[in-house]
Amino acid sequence: MELALLYSGGKDSTLAALLLDSFYDVTLVTGWFGVTDDWRHAREAAEALGYGFERVELDRGVARKAVDRMHADGYPRHGIQQVHAHALERVAELDVTAVADGTRRDDRVPTVSRAQAQSLEDRHGVDYLSPLSGFGRRAIDRLVERCLEVESGPSGEIKKADYESELRTLLAEHHGPEAVETVFPDHTQTRVRGLKE
């Protein structure tokens, strides 16, 4: 069974892939607004892990709206939520049995409610899986420690392909570089380099 997993190159979506790959033919899929080349970091991680990779184009208008919302809010939560919902719609259009993401039990954002999940499934005729939604933060940390080679550092420096890189760029373009510092205060990001032996 073919499964498309929304993939950032980070530890959560990588762990989601490992949990699913005994049951599905997993392809890692990264959304791209056409703003930066950061999707390549996800492809690199996918290659290091031995998974197939695909890039799907996302609607730049959605990113623009998300960025305006973040700027108005002063924090990224709702904007990220809009972008994630859009990316899931795009992935669900692929010719697969199931789509998945790395959403965790303790995530504040993005979240996918049971109603949203069922709506996505019904409208696209796919199964939606969030294999980490039954795992808490500490369980995930333990699994990452055991399975993955990870590098971590400040959010502006770590080369990932989550929505943040492109959204930061758009935010700076439309609302100035100081908006980026307000909306995305410095935090530690992680990036997966490969599997531990």
Add this chain to the structure above:
Amino acid sequence: MELALLYSGGKDSTLAALLLDSFYDVTLVTGWFGVTDDWRHAREAAEALGYGFERVELDRGVARKAVDRMHADGYPRHGIQQVHAHALERVAELDVTAVADGTRRDDRVPTVSRAQAQSLEDRHGVDYLSPLSGFGRRAIDRLVERCLEVESGPSGEIKKADYESELRTLLAEHHGPEAVETVFPDHTQTRVRGLKE
């Protein structure tokens, strides 16, 4: 890492074991109120699947209260919920890194809220995992079809080791056989015989 999975011999808890066993040393654990010998059906399934098995004793007072509640309600939901919470507490007392169950996204009962999960984790120093809580009904049906040899039939006849067997017996004992028919109307149950090749 040792993991104790609350196990009934049914398809959900079996699938939960398969999802977790690349990451954990899974032991299947069945609760026992000391009422019937149905826990043996879970041990049989565990043996067929090649997992370690353990029986934990549950408090008969909890079963008695659950049965009274079900009789008063006329349906099993709240009683099952009480019993499941109690069984998870008992399993969390074992010397393991993590405990898990077969709770699914679309289950109405039992459910374990995020707050309950975190409380269980904090009080017992274990991780609580519900690997199927990110899977909908259809995804689970597809995985079962692909992975498991299953037998199904009327709920009174299929030999399982979920709480239902012992609770049915207690219910009949304390409230008469007609109470069993009210609280547990006929439904189809499934039991796992082993893995598909």
